[in-house]
Amino acid sequence: MPIKIPKGLPALSALEKEGVMVMDEAGPTFQYHRPLRIGLLNLMPDKINTEIQIARLLGATPLQVELTLIKTSSYVPKNTSSEHIASFYHDWSDIREQKFDGFIITGAPIETMPFEEVSYWGELTHIFQWTQTNVHSCLNICWGAQAAMHYFHNMPRYLLNEKAFGVFSHHGLDSCSPYLKGFPDDFHIPVSRWMEMRRTDIPPGSGISVLIDSSETGLCLLHDPRHHALHIFNHIEYDSTTLADEYFRDRDAGRSIHLPRNYFPGDCETLHPRNQWRGHAHLLFGNWINRIFQTTPADLATIGHPEV
Template sequence: MPIRIADNLPARRTLESEGVIVMSETEAARQDIRPLRVALLNLMPDKITTETQIARLLGATPLQIELDLVRISDHVSKNTSAGHITSFYRPWEDVRAEKFDGLIITGAPVEQIAYEEVTYWDEMRRILDWSQDNVHRTLTLCWGAMAAMYHFHGVPKHALAAKATGVFSHANHAPAHPVMRGLPDRFDVPVSRWSELRGADLPAGRGLAVLADSAETGLCLIGDPAHRAVHMLNHLEYDTLTLAGEYARDEGRSLPLHYFPGDDPAGQPSNTWRGHGHLLFGNWINETYQSTPFDRAEIGR
């Protein structure tokens, strides 16, 4: 089945050019099925790029997905036009009475700031608490994952001496876990962050499970069954050239390792993680579909 997004969302043209089947709101209304409703809390500055990356992965799953774009209520985005935000996003305060089968929380460029000093931290905490009663399953990414682990479990983030950036091999520690099924014993994942969580800080007795990690960059995927969540510290949603764009933006200060051929930025990188991203997101959607109540009003009860 295709993904259902707003008819004139810029991501539509990109996805259609890639062969992703995108359904109009009119076509979706004609199908007598219950779509999965997924909210994307997009904290990234370049919202259009992130929308496209996430919609691409959700649109490759065999279920009809209705994607709702959500933003922090009182935060003004400086890198995406006000017209785009007004046209396609709803503030969280406007959706807090609604129920969602899934919630995806992205990263944010605030890793080097203490949580309590982030301008929207109070609302972020309210959203995480709200998810326990209004969302069936949650997938958090990068800073969103760190924030959730801190809020729910008190796990601190640690500043890195240098940015962890590149494509790193990760070990699959739980091949039978619902979101890890089909992933190889080792798989590549793009990494781009200034902070890390450490396994030694994970509290015992909470059911937390390390699903994947890297010898070079540490924790990657953490299962959090008590909160019906999976926390991904890295970026399987990245496009082939995303890390190259970040390297150029940072004026060559942090070379992404194992990404450019021979670590030479003059070379053309290859995407070695695309299939892993599709599989992980597909597994998460499948697990959400298999376990969510048919009556969405029952979510959280």
């Protein structure tokens, strides 16, 4: 089934060229079950590419998804045109009375900054709390996952000696988890971060389970059932060239950056990288959407009611 996205969003034409079934918001609804409402709080500076990456994965599932793009009300994005933001994004303050089957919070390029110094941290804490009553299932990515673990569990972060940057081998730890359905024991995921959270700091009795980790880069995917959330510290949603774009951007700006590991063929930056994670990205997002479909209330308005 197609993903339903705002009319005119650049992701529409990009995904159509890739063969992804998409429809704009003016199109008809084809399935008997209502579309799943997924909100995307997009904190990334390159909003259009992030929209495409997330919509590609949501649109590959057999279920119809209605994607709502959201931004914080307390911060004005600087790297995306105001016309694009005005045309396609809703302030969280304007949709806070609505209910969502799923909600995604992306990473943000503010990783080494203390959470409390982030200009929109106060609003984000309200959003985290709001997800507990207005969202059936959350997926927090990279900085978004770190922020959620800090807010809900007071987990500390640690600065790495060098950036964890490249494509690293990961291991699935719970083959019975519905979120890891179809995953092999070992697989590759892109990593791009300066900070880490550690297993030893997971609070006892929190109910958190580690679903994916890496011997090289540590924790990757956590299941947090008490807050009906998945927290993924790495970027399984990335395109083939996203790490290359980050590498050349930082190198050309004179920032300290090493070649992404296990990425360019033969470590030759002039060769096109091979995507080793695409299938697993589709699996994870497909499993998440399928789990939402199986467990979300039929009546959207009853999301957040403890008796449902």
